[in-house]
Amino acid sequence: MSFGKIVRDIKALKIQGAENIARNAVLAIKHVLGKNKSRTAAELEKKLKACRKILEDARPTEPCMRNALKYIFSGSMTKDEVNKRIKLAIKHFDTSLKRIASIGARKIKNGMIVYTHCHSSTVTAILKEAKAQGKRFEVHNTETRPKYQGRITAKELAKAGIPVTHYVDSAAMIALEKADIMLIGADAITSVGQVINKIGSELISEAAKEHSVLIYVCADSWKLDPKTVYGFEEVIEERAKEEVWPKAPKKVKIFNPAFETVRPDIITALISELGVYKPEIFVSEVKKEYPWMFT
Numbered sequence: 144m145s146f147g148k149i150v151r152d153i154k155a156l157k158i159q160g161a162e163n164i165a166r167n168a169v170l171a172i173k174h175v176l177g178k179n180k181s182r183t184a185a186e187l188e189k190k191l192k193a194c195r196k197i198l199e200d201a202r203p204t205e206p207c208m209r210n211a212l213k214y215i216f217s218g219s220m221t222k223d224e225v226n227k228r229i230k231l232a233i234k235h236f237d238t239s240l241k242r243i244a245s246i247g248a249r250k251i252k253n254g255m256i257v258y259t260h261c262h263s264s265t266v267t268a269i270l271k272e273a274k275a276q277g278k279r280f281e282v283h284n285t286e287t288r289p290k291y292q293g294r295i296t297a298k299e300l301a302k303a304g305i306p307v308t309h310y311v312d313s314a315a316m317i318a319l320e321k322a323d324i325m326l327i328g329a330d331a332i333t334s335v336g337q338v339i340n341k342i343g344s345e346l347i348s349e350a351a352k353e354h355s356v357l358i359y360v361c362a363d364s365w366k367l368d369p370k371t372v373y374g375f376e377e378v379i380e381e382r383a384k385e386e387v388w389p390k391a392p393k394k395v396k397i398f399n400p401a402f403e404t405v406r407p408d409i410i411t412a413l414i415s416e417l418g419v420y421k422p423e424i425f426v427s428e429v430k431k432e433y434p435w436m437f438t
């Protein structure tokens with residue numbers, strides 16, 4: 144895909160999921176390098192910086208993308224050096240996903256009912272790994288209005304041979320009643336361990352807590368937003384009202400936030416490539432493992 148096509152697909156949610164967005168953003172830069180006609184190193188650097196800004200502006204609540212772009216632009220801006228770091232960034236996402244799937248699958252036991260909301264490639268990787276290990280379990284998932292990303296999850300799990308029951312969002316309490324564990328992804332994690340995930344995640348997490356359902360957030364550690372260490376607030380993206388109601392009456396106001404915050408005290412633990420940690424411990428582990436994120 145071209146750079147412009149990737150940007151448009153990210154904005155339109157045709158490319159969705161924080162890690163997929165980050166991967167594609169990195170590949171968009173690779174495409175720009177492949178088409179590069181800059182005559183000087185200064186021209187190339189200027190072009191790459193402009194492309195970086197366009198990508199970062201495409202979706203505001205995506206620190207994983209921002210961290211990936213920061214990484215590939217963290218040294219010399221020559222074509223060879225940026226391409227080298229692009230390969231390393233993609234390798235990070237590949238190895239990280241396998242590691243999280245392996246760790247997360249250990250939390251799935253025979254006979255369990257697993258609840259999940261929206262679509263997370265990390266969560267589905269965990270569930271597929273548990274299935275590959277011969278574990279027998281079923282999944283309850285919610286549709287996730289207004290863009291119905293939960294249907295992507297249901298289709299992927301059904302294709303993998305994992306029993307799945309699909310619920311409307313307002314039936315989340317019913318979906319949770321017999322669940323043993325809740326697995327969700329994350330689009331952003333703050334320095335105090337708050338998790339920003341698809342709208343509905345906080346409400347459903349509160350319901351899970353009432354039912355004594357364990358809540359695990361499954362995410363690559365590059366989703367931590369280092370800016371929040373310095374007092375900046377994570378921006379919650381608000382999307383077009385037409386996604387909710389294409390031809391709403393003129394006097395009806397529509398608020399369509401894409402995400403909401405899950406407070407750390409109701410999260411059982413975060414599962415990342417670094418291990419399984421309470422939110423506050425997770426942040427300190429990321430700082431030790433990836434100090435470049437905070438410079």
